[in-house]
Amino acid sequence: MAPFRPSTSVWSALLLLRKARKMACSAVRSPVLRNPTVRHYAAAAATQCSSVAVPELQVLSSNKVTVAAVDNNSPIAQVSVIFRAGSRNETYNTQGITHHLRIAAGLSTCRSTTFGITRNIQQLGGNIITTTDRESIAYTLQITRNNLDKALTFLEDVATQQVFKPWELSDQLPRLRYELSMIPETTRVIELLHKAAYRTGLGYSLYSPKRQLGKINTEALQHFVNTWFTGSNCAVVATGVSLSDVSQFASNLKVCSNDNAAEAAKYHGGELRKERSSELTTVAVAVEAAGLNKEKDAVACAVLQRAVGSGPRVKWGSNVSPLHRDVSSAASADQFALSAFNASYSDSGLFGFVLSSVPDVAGSVTKAAAAYLRSPKLSDADIARGKATLKAEILYAADNEPALLENLGQQAILKGRAYQPSALVAEVDKVTASEVKSIAGKLGSGKLSLAAIGDLSTVPYIDELK
Structure with missing residues (x-):
């Protein structure tokens, strides 16, 4: 499997305020196709401005999953399964578990092997990316619209059907050590700042402490997933896809019905x-x-x-x-x-x-x-x-x-x-x-x-x- 790529993103407006650095990884390194723009000057005078796509949102009654979509007719469909389960949801003994979860994206699941996920997504011309921050973890599929239905099965596997085989987890330790060795100083100081400010919860780092390498096992990962990957903590969002199609996919997700919430943040300084x-x-x-x-x-x-x-x-x-x-x-x-x-x-x-x-x-x-x-x-x-x-x-x-x-x-x-x-x-x-x-x-x-x-x-x- 190809190496995972780190990424950084900033949320705009009310939610543009989240500037803490994010970490990302991809199960398959495949460039996303872009729609070429062609200007037809002869027809410019007759062209009318198209209506702006309006985001739609609903909460499914069957499993309490929040669904949102912007059907902007993009040739590339993007579907993201997000869980409100970031590093603030960790405990002292499980620090670094979300970093391990991100690294484990794309490994074998209940229905698919690592090779099966990688090979099929590559053949369909898609890309699966996993990102984490202090409050959430997101599994994102990027693919051409005509292949979306075939690829959604593998997105569901990666996001909700994990099995965390011990031998596969141990194979990821070298990559974990590599990521920890490549953290920039500015990122390290931001992580230290959160630790000084909050101590626990939001104070837990996006990166695993070195002392935790090899100590986060299958049982710990599965317990974290069962506790926090629940319907009320889940959202499925998409661009280039209709709300009805996203709702149909979200309604079939096998997520727990528990209703858990993280402890309120407490600033210490x-x-x-x-x-x-x-x-x-x-x-x-x-x-x-x-x-x-x-x-x-x-x-x-x-x-x-x-x-x-x-x-x-x-x-x-x-x-x-x-x-x-x-x-x-x-x-x-x-x-x-x-x-x-x-x-x-x-x-x-x-x-x-x-x-x-x-x-x-x-x-x-x-x-x-x-x-x-x-x-x-x-x-x-x-x-x-x-x-x-x-x-x-x-x-x-x-x-x-x-x-x-x-x-x-x-x-x-x-x-x-x-x-x-x-x-x-x-x-x-x-x-x-x-x-x-x-x-x-x-x-x-x-x-x-x-x-x-x-x-x-x-x-x-x-x-x-x-």
Whole structure:
């Protein structure tokens, strides 16, 4: 079987706030066909604008599965089976189990062998991808519409018919070790930041601790699946497919009828530091922010992040954000990189910044950025720019098929609703400059969490940040 591919995605609008890094893998490496666009200028005057596909959603009475679809006539059909079972659902003794689950996607099931899944999906010209985050795991099929019916059987097998044969699990350990060795420093510091902020639940990493390698066995994986892969925790979403077809597929899924929910997130705050021999120092600082259960505040946080500065908007361009300008007095611009950070989950969130710098200036840059986080200086023009940037990201995501599917899935599984891009843009327009400044003020008084990796000789401790 071909190697699994890591992927990163961002959910737009209310659910665009989930910026914690995702992990992905594919059972088959096969490029997705794209529909070529041909412009017929002679007929342009007579062409009428087609109606925008409206997302549809329903909850099946038979097994409580939420179904959502956007029938946009795409030549590529995408169907995703999502379970509300991420790393926050783990316990201390089962940390890393969702990472093992992701790696196990595409292994033998009750009805199909690994070779059978791989060979058949390849022959049909499709692709199966598995992604995990802190609150969900998604099994996604991408295939041409004419072959969808044949391929859905294998999607059902991968998502709901796992058997976790011990010898197949042991064969995946080298790939697990490889993934752990390739995690970037910025990802590691984000994982540490969550651990410092929440300790358990949302604090559990997307990646398996090294001490757990070889300890997650068949029984542990099957127990996790039986506990959390239930109808009320499941959503089936699709693009390029009608709602009736998706509902027919979802109604046949064999999922448990248990109704389990993860414990509510509890923010603690604190710091974690990892000393390493490194030419760079990576630091993340954050406070608790609004979760998706507070929609208005969550949108305001998304606007605030882009107003404060989420990095340059042009590749290789300079950063001219208010945060970067304010911190530039502490060090030369070519000695550090800095970006605002925002992650919103179903019932909590984090807002802060992530920076990477040479060790000599890491302390002064961290102090300057933390001071800005405590009292951000924003003009109405900065907030207007933040709103425009967020709206552009929402509309760009609506034109990207994988992003559209991911957003629809997160909306269905976390909110039980399907939002139109135009409705999300309208919600952003409703946010006023005073509301954004009010949220910024509230965040500034929050309890800090800090994570740092690398040469920490100059990095201040959390009690030294004011």
